[in-house]
Amino acid sequence: MVRSPAETPAVGVRFDDAFLKTLARLQxxxxxxxxxxxxxxxxxxxxxxxxxxxxxxxxxxxxxxxHIDWSASKRxxxxxxxxxxxxxxxxxxxxxxxxxxxxxxxxxxxxxRIAAALCYIGLAEYDRVTIAPFGSALDHEITTGRGKGRIxxxxxxxxxxxxxxxxxxxxxFKAFAGRRRPRGVTVVISDFLDPAGFExxxxxxxxxxxxxxxxxxxxxxxxxxxxxxxxxxxDAETGEWQDIxxxxxxxxxxxxxxxxxxxxxxxxxxxxxxAYVHADANQPIEDIILRTFRLGGFxx
Amino acid sequence: MTxxxxxxxxxxxxxxxxxxxxxxxxxxxxYHVPSLLVWRRVFAETRVPTWWERVRxxxxxxxxxxxxxxxxxxxxxxxxxxxxxxxxxxxxxDSSWSMAAAxxxxxxxxxxxxxxxxxxxxxxxxxxxxASTASGIELGPTTDIRLVxxxxxxxxxxxxxxxxxPVVAGGGAVHFxxxxxxxxxxxxxxxxxxxxxxxxxVAVTAFEARRAxxxxxxxxxxxxxxxxxxxxxxxxxxITRDTTVLVDRWIEMRAGELVREVIPLDAIGGPRLRAQVSxxxxxxxxxxxxxxxxxxxxxxEVLLVxxxxxxxxxxxxxxxxxxxxxxxxxxxxxxxxxxxxxxxxWLPPGPAxxxxxxxxxxxxxxxxxxxxxxxxxxxxxxxxxxxxEGVEPVMLDLVGGRGYEAAEVAVIASSDRGAPVVGIxxxxxxxxxxxxxxxxAALGGAPALPVLVGNAIEWLARPFHGAARPPGPVALPSSTxxxxxxxxxxxxxxxxxxxxxxxxxxxxxxxxxxxxxxxVLPVNAxxxxxxxxxxxxxxxxxxxxxxxxxxxxxxxxxxVLLALALLTVEWWTWQRRITV
Numbered sequence: 001m002v003r004s005p006a007e008t009p010a011v012g013v014r015f016d017d018a019f020l021k022t023l024a025r026l027q028x029x030x031x032x033x034x035x036x037x038x039x040x041x042x043x044x045x046x047x048x049x050x051x052x053x054x055x056x057x058x059x060x061x062x063x064x065x066x067h068i069d070w071s072a073s074k075r076x077x078x079x080x081x082x083x084x085x086x087x088x089x090x091x092x093x094x095x096x097x098x099x100x101x102x103x104x105x106x107x108x109x110x111x112x113r114i115a116a117a118l119c120y121i122g123l124a125e126y127d128r129v130t131i132a133p134f135g136s137a138l139d140h141e142i143t144t145g146r147g148k149g150r151i152x153x154x155x156x157x158x159x160x161x162x163x164x165x166x167x168x169x170x171x172x173f174k175a176f177a178g179r180r181r182p183r184g185v186t187v188v189i190s191d192f193l194d195p196a197g198f199e200x201x202x203x204x205x206x207x208x209x210x211x212x213x214x215x216x217x218x219x220x221x222x223x224x225x226x227x228x229x230x231x232x233x234x235d236a237e238t239g240e241w242q243d244i245x246x247x248x249x250x251x252x253x254x255x256x257x258x259x260x261x262x263x264x265x266x267x268x269x270x271x272x273x274x275a276y277v278h279a280d281a282n283q284p285i286e287d288i289i290l291r292t293f294r295l296g297g298f299x300x
Numbered sequence: 301m302t303x304x305x306x307x308x309x310x311x312x313x314x315x316x317x318x319x320x321x322x323x324x325x326x327x328x329x330x331y332h333v334p335s336l337l338v339w340r341r342v343f344a345e346t347r348v349p350t351w352w353e354r355v356r357x358x359x360x361x362x363x364x365x366x367x368x369x370x371x372x373x374x375x376x377x378x379x380x381x382x383x384x385x386x387x388x389x390x391x392x393x394d395s396s397w398s399m400a401a402a403x404x405x406x407x408x409x410x411x412x413x414x415x416x417x418x419x420x421x422x423x424x425x426x427x428x429x430x431a432s433t434a435s436g437i438e439l440g441p442t443t444d445i446r447l448v449x450x451x452x453x454x455x456x457x458x459x460x461x462x463x464x465x466p467v468v469a470g471g472g473a474v475h476f477x478x479x480x481x482x483x484x485x486x487x488x489x490x491x492x493x494x495x496x497x498x499x500x501x502v503a504v505t506a507f508e509a510r511r512a513x514x515x516x517x518x519x520x521x522x523x524x525x526x527x528x529x530x531x532x533x534x535x536x537x538x539i540t541r542d543t544t545v546l547v548d549r550w551i552e553m554r555a556g557e558l559v560r561e562v563i564p565l566d567a568i569g570g571p572r573l574r575a576q577v578s579x580x581x582x583x584x585x586x587x588x589x590x591x592x593x594x595x596x597x598x599x600x601e602v603l604l605v606x607x608x609x610x611x612x613x614x615x616x617x618x619x620x621x622x623x624x625x626x627x628x629x630x631x632x633x634x635x636x637x638x639x640x641x642x643x644x645x646w647l648p649p650g651p652a653x654x655x656x657x658x659x660x661x662x663x664x665x666x667x668x669x670x671x672x673x674x675x676x677x678x679x680x681x682x683x684x685x686x687x688x689e690g691v692e693p694v695m696l697d698l699v700g701g702r703g704y705e706a707a708e709v710a711v712i713a714s715s716d717r718g719a720p721v722v723g724i725x726x727x728x729x730x731x732x733x734x735x736x737x738x739x740x741a742a743l744g745g746a747p748a749l750p751v752l753v754g755n756a757i758e759w760l761a762r763p764f765h766g767a768a769r770p771p772g773p774v775a776l777p778s779s780t781x782x783x784x785x786x787x788x789x790x791x792x793x794x795x796x797x798x799x800x801x802x803x804x805x806x807x808x809x810x811x812x813x814x815x816x817x818x819x820v821l822p823v824n825a826x827x828x829x830x831x832x833x834x835x836x837x838x839x840x841x842x843x844x845x846x847x848x849x850x851x852x853x854x855x856x857x858x859x860v861l862l863a864l865a866l867l868t869v870e871w872w873t874w875q876r877r878i879t880v
Contacts, residue, residue, distance in 0.1 A: 053575035167335075177731035222334055230328040235336045242336055243328055251343070257341045 013109075013116045013158045019286060023117055024124040024148065028092060028185055029300045055083045090127040091184025093176070093210070096117055096158075097217075098238035099135040099167040100192045105219035106281040108163040111189045113285045114215055118187060119144055120151045120300070121299065128184075131158070135165035138175035166237045167194045169201035176205075180234055183209040185240055187280075191217050193237075197270050212274045213298055216265055223258045225251050226263040307376035311369055317578075320360045327696060370863035374856040377422070377445065387426030388441055391417045392465070392490075393455065397771070398481035398830045400457040401583040403406060403497050412495040413477035414452050420475055420493075421448045423855075433465070433482075434458040434772075458805060480836035481829070494837040499530030500581030501873065503831035505558070507575045507590035507824060508768055509565065518567035518614050519596040521546070523575050524560045527553035528832040535579045540564060541594070542570030558828075567620075571597040571820070572809065587826035591786075591809050592768065599623040600761040603654075605632045606644030611740045612659070615750050616642070622757060635819030637759040639746040639817070654816045655731040655760035657753075660738040661704070669730075671703025671719065677737065678716040685712040687722060687733060687755045695748035699799065701737040707735055716873030722752075726779045731760055731815040761817050768822040770830075771807055775799045779814040783821075811838050 015023070019278035027220050057067060059079035069082045096115045102108040115131055122129035123144060131142035131154070139292065142157050169190070186205055192198045192214075206212045234241045244250065262278075277296045279288045293299045333339070338662075393399075399410040421428045428448050429440035432455060434459050439451040464482070467531060472491060479496040486492065506524035527535055532554045539547035546563055553559060573592040582588065589658040602624050604612055609626055617624050625638065629646045634653070637763075642657040647664040677698040705717040709732075713722035725732040733756040743749060758764065776783075778790040780800040786808025794801040804810055810821040825831075 104332065104334055107334075150459065191334065193337050195335070197339050232328045232330045233333045233336060233339060234330050236332050236334050238336075240336060241330070242339055244339070253342045254338060255340045257345075261338055261341070 001032045011110050014152075014155050015113075015117070015120075020120060020148075020151075022290065023120045026121045026294075026299045027125055028090065028118065028121055029297060030125065056080045057083060058155075076210075078172050090122070090125070091133050091182045092118070092122045092127050092129045093181075093184060093186040094129065094131045095172065095176075095186060095188040095190070096131060096133045096161070097135075097167065097188075097190030098133040098139065098161050098163045098165075100169060101191055102217070102233055103163040104236060105221050107191055107217045107219050108161075110281045110283070110285070110288075111215075111217045112158045112161065114152075114189055114279060114288060115187075116155060116219070117285060117289050120148065123148050123151055132172075132176065133161055134169075134172040135163075136168045136171060138172045168196060169194045170204070172194055173205050177208055178268060185213065186210040187213040187215060189215040189217060191222075192261075198265060202268065203272060204273060206272055206274060208290075210223070214265065214269050214274050214276045216262070216276065216278045217264070217281060218278065222253065225254050310376045311372045314372030315365045315369045317394065318365045319361065328790055330810050335366070341699055353355060360870070361875075363866050367397075367863050367866045367870070370859045370866070374859040374863065377856050381402070385422065387732060388422040388429065389420070389426060390429045390431060390472055390474045392474065392476045393417060393422060393430070393432045393457045393478070394426060394478035394482070394483050395432040395455070396479075396830060397457055397586050397825050398479055398584065398833060399495070401479070401499055401501065401833050404499060405497075406575060407496040409479045409497070410457050413493070414455070416493050416495070417477055418449050419474075421452075423756050424473075429472075430455075432443055432458070445728025455567035478838065479833075480838035481833070481839045492838055494836070494838040496838055498834040498836075500527075500531070500533070500579075501587070501833040502527050502533075502535050502553075502577050502579040502581070502585045503584070503587035503826040504575050504577055504590040504824065505587070505828045505831055506560075506768075507573070507592050507826075508822070509571075509573050509592040509594040509596075511596065512564065516805055519565040519594050521565055521573055521575075521594075522560070522591060523563070523564040523590075524558060525551070525553075525575075525577050526558045526826075526828060526831060527555065527579070527581075528834055529555055530834065531555055531579045531581070533579050533581050534637060535559075535577050538576045540571050541565065541576045547575075562764045565594055565596075567596060569594070569597055571595070578843065584831065586807065587831045588822075589807060590768065590824040590826055593809055593820035593822055595762060596621055600757060601625070601637070601639040602642070602757060602761075603636060603638035604629060604642045604644065605629055605648075606642070606778045607646070608740075611743070612642065612644055612753075615665050615739065615753050616757070619754050622754075625864075640757055642757075651732075655733075657735070657756050657760060659735045660702075661734060661736075667734075668704055668709065670721050671705060673702040674715060674717060674719060675700055675702065677701040677719070677721070679713055679721040680716075681713045681722075685724070687724065687752065687759050688712060689755060691748045691752045691755065696743075696746045696752065698737045704734065704736045706734065724734075726777050727815065728779050728781050729815055731779055731817060762815060762819045763812070763817055764822045765812060765819065768824045769804075770827055771804055771823055773801060773803045774821075775801055776812065777814065778851050780812055781815065782813040783794055784811040784813075 011070050022091060056069060056072060057080070059081045063081050067082050069080050069158070072080045094115045097113055098108065102111060118132060119129045123146065126146055128146065129144040131144065133139040133142070142154065144154055167190070188205070202212060202214065230245055232241050266276055268274070274296055277292055277298060279292065289299065307625060318498060329437065343550040351360050361809045369620065391422055397411060399408070401409050403409055403412060417430070422445050427441035427443055428445070428449060430438045430451055432438055435458065438455060439448065441450065452662070473491065474487070475491045475493060476486065477493045477495060480494060503526050504523065505526045509519055509521050512518055523539060525535060527533060532552065535553045538545065539549055549741070549773050551559055571594045573594060577588050600622050602616060602622050602625060604616065604626050605628070606612060606626070607629050613624065616622055629635070632648060634648060634650070638654055641652045641654050642659065643661060645660045645662065647658060647661045647667060651666050656820050658667070661667060661670070677700065679693055679698060698721070701715055701719060701721060706723065708727065709723040709725050711720040715721050720734070723736065735752070735756070737743070739749065749847070759834045763777065776799065777801055778795065780793065783793065783802050785791050785804070786806065791802045791804065791810070802828045804823045807823050807825045810823060812819050812821050
């Protein structure tokens with residue numbers, strides 16, 4: 001006999017126009033400033049050909065004399081060059097856990113919605129958003145392009161994803177780091193049920209210079225195991241099984257272990273200044289984006 | 301391997317099987333979880349199990365095995381004491397007819413006795429012997445309770461020797477299941493289980509056809525019916541003669557009343573009489589009917605072979621029960637049909653196939669040789685015999701006689717000088733009465749002569765085996781060759797000690813054949829002592845039935861109760877994850 005948790009009916013990734021308009025007014029807050037490749041609505045620390053005046057410096061041979069501030073040079077009797085802050089785009093990497101553990105209880109649907117919402121916010125800001133589904137390794141990345149109009153193509157690609165396989169954060173991030181990429185905001189959307197642990201991968205990601213945001217997706221039913229009796233638990237990712245005589249004491253121990261798992265993740269994020277946001281699978285997406293993420297300082 | 305040991309093995313096997321079933325892995329229902337990561341973390345916790353957690357599986361296993369053993373023991377009921385000292389229990393069932401009486405609470409006394417005997421046998425724990433008062437030992441000794449139960453279901457109330465008591469060597473407890481209708485002197489050690497419960501009954505307690513005492517009728521029927529009840533009740537009496545209804549009326553009978561009636565019978569009519577009673581309060585059916593045989597309705601065909609028959613005709617011809625035919629010695633044909641042949645001073649070369657009355661016979665090779673003549677013979681009986689009933693020597697003065705030497709002739713009366721006067725042969729192939737004196741005009745006036753001749757004719761042609769008798773064993777003369785029961789089947793005969801033994805199990809008219817003669821033996825169940833079902837030599841059932849004690853009650857009931865209790869405990873603890 002197979003008893004499985006009640007499957008949550010699949011919910012579409014697409015949002016209505018009102019929510020899209022709301023999302024368009026939001027902005028991903030990066031706690032660091034990163035250099036982009038294209039002009040965008042975000043200031044870069046690179047002093048270049050922007051529109052916003054930043055500072056003066058002494059003219060050296062080879063500078064574009066069109067930027068010489070003649071008025072200041074006359075007053076100070078030496079050639080001064082005007083400097084501007086260049087407005088550049090922000091690299092945003094959305095790591096979407098598509099392993100087998102995300103399949104049940106609506107976690108993957110919730111994760112896809114979060115990824116879609118953040119993607120739309122990024123596109124509206126002309127950021128360069130990359131969605132990276134992963135399981136045991138990094139899958140094909142979804143490059144979104146630029147502009148809000150691309151969001152519907154993103155919706156289709158997200159809806160085509162199927163959660164399966166094991167979870168390996170370390171292999172995923174190793175593959176991610178194997179390519180030269182601009183540093184930016186990395187958002188890891190996962191349940192973090194990785195047998196190899198989550199501490200080392202997240203620290204590795206942080207040490208690569210990225211601004212790491214952790215979105216912990218959970219379902220209430222994952223925590224609840226009471227009154228199951230004699231049961232064979234089957235791992236949704238690996239197919240491994242474990243026969244358990246589920247006593248009330250064991251169920252209590254499981255609850256403690258589950259809460260410890262969550263607490264460990266929060267503690268890690270707090271210790272290494274990684275942003276942590278918890279998202280329940282049954283929580284409305286509007287509530288997650290407009291309240292939880294904003295309260296967490298992730299969106300502005 | 302005895303059934304008891306086999307049952308013990310079954311119980312042990314059930315325990316082993318339960319133990320094995322307990323330890324085999326039952327595949328639990330599957331439940332998909334996102335990951336076993338957290339569960340591994342739970343199991344990785346080092347925790348010292350409590351004492352109860354360490355022993356709970358062993359306790360659960362012990363309970364399971366105990367339940368299986370208890371259930372198996374309840375089903376197989378092994379004899380745990382097979383290897384110990386084997387006790388012996390003799391269970392005697394009173395199989396008299398009264399045990400077939402219905403009980404007020406349902407069933408019959410016999411059914412109550414069988415149930416009690418079966419329960420006693422199951423709880424005896426040793427060898428059991430089953431016996432009945434009718435047939436003696438029926439089974440045993442045996443420890444096979446199933447066999448005992450089987451034989452008990454086959455037994456039924458059966459006519460038997462009420463005085464018989466089975467004797468078993470080896471001692472042991474003796475239990476007697478009875479209603480106490482037949483008084484018995486029992487050993488004080490016998491445990492009496494009374495199944496007596498007073499019930500009303502009506503019965504035909506006596507019924508016979510007899511020669512009439514008046515000239516108005518040739519015979520009469522005597523019937524006695526009884527109302528053994530605590531209350532008055534109407535009783536319906538029916539008497540039929542073959543198909544003719546002689547009596548059909550209701551009689552208002554008082555409690556305990558006996559009604560006797562005499563019904564005159566005509567000479568013309570069938571010989572079969574049947575009396576039947578019925579009433580509302582009537583617990584026993586077998587004594588409601590009685591049968592009788594009217595001898596006078598079936599005259600004896602007598603062939604007189606004589607060359608000077610006048611004196612004998614005068615003697616035999618007066619008997620209304622005799623139909624006499626005459627023939628001369630030269631005209632005698634051995635194959636002639638008759639119930640009896642009388643040879644007057646003459647004998648054929650060979651014996652007749654019918655019973656024979658030989659009067660003053662001459663010498664014959666098949667019988668004997670005549671001796672010396674005597675005058676003015678004085679005589680006396682040498683033994684009591686039906687032929688001599690009512691015959692006094694003073695009423696029969698023999699004027700002449702002679703000696704006669706014959707083998708296998710029993711002399712029942714002899715002369716003063718030792719010569720045989722009356723002799724008989726009562727063999728399976730030949731029945732004969734020898735009157736060793738001539739019957740002529742000089743003797744014709746003797747008053748005892750017609751009685752003697754009539755007795756001889758009746759004894760030869762219609763041997764009387766007594767009045768109606770109750771069902772049971774009967775001993776008949778050795779000449780008896782065949783007995784046919786009322787349903788037409790031959791009754792098994794046993795020859796022993798010069799008699800023929802037979803058991804007449806059911807009421808009715810039995811036809812007894814002996815060397816060419818035939819007679820009817822009525823067998824009726826009704827008796828004033830057995831049909832009175834309101835009386836007993838023991839107290840009512842509730843008073844004397846040995847109440848089953850805790851030790852004698854069937855232990856398998858406790859085994860089932862134990863199994864149920866353990867199942868409840870196991871279920872309760874399982875529900876709370878205490879033992880599993």
